[in-house]
Amino acid sequence: xxxxxxxxxxxxxxxxxxxxxxxxxxxxxxxxxxxxxxxxxxxxxxxxxxxxxxxxxxxx
Numbered sequence: 001x002x003x004x005x006x007x008x009x010x011x012x013x014x015x016x017x018x019x020x021x022x023x024x025x026x027x028x029x030x031x032x033x034x035x036x037x038x039x040x041x042x043x044x045x046x047x048x049x050x051x052x053x054x055x056x057x058x059x060x
Contacts, residue, residue: 010058013056015053019035
């Protein structure tokens with residue numbers, strides 16, 4: 001049995017590295033741009049926009 005805490009893992013995902021790996025499986029440039037836009041879409045925090053430079057968007 002392995003007990004892991006990955007609570008903050010998705011907050012620190014490197015976008016460039018992730019896109020490199022996704023690009024190995026997806027050949028469509030339009031879809032890759034869409035995924036990149038999703039990753040960098042940012043969040044609203046207390047009515048203020050915060051740009052996303054790392055991590056993946058997640059629901060609450």
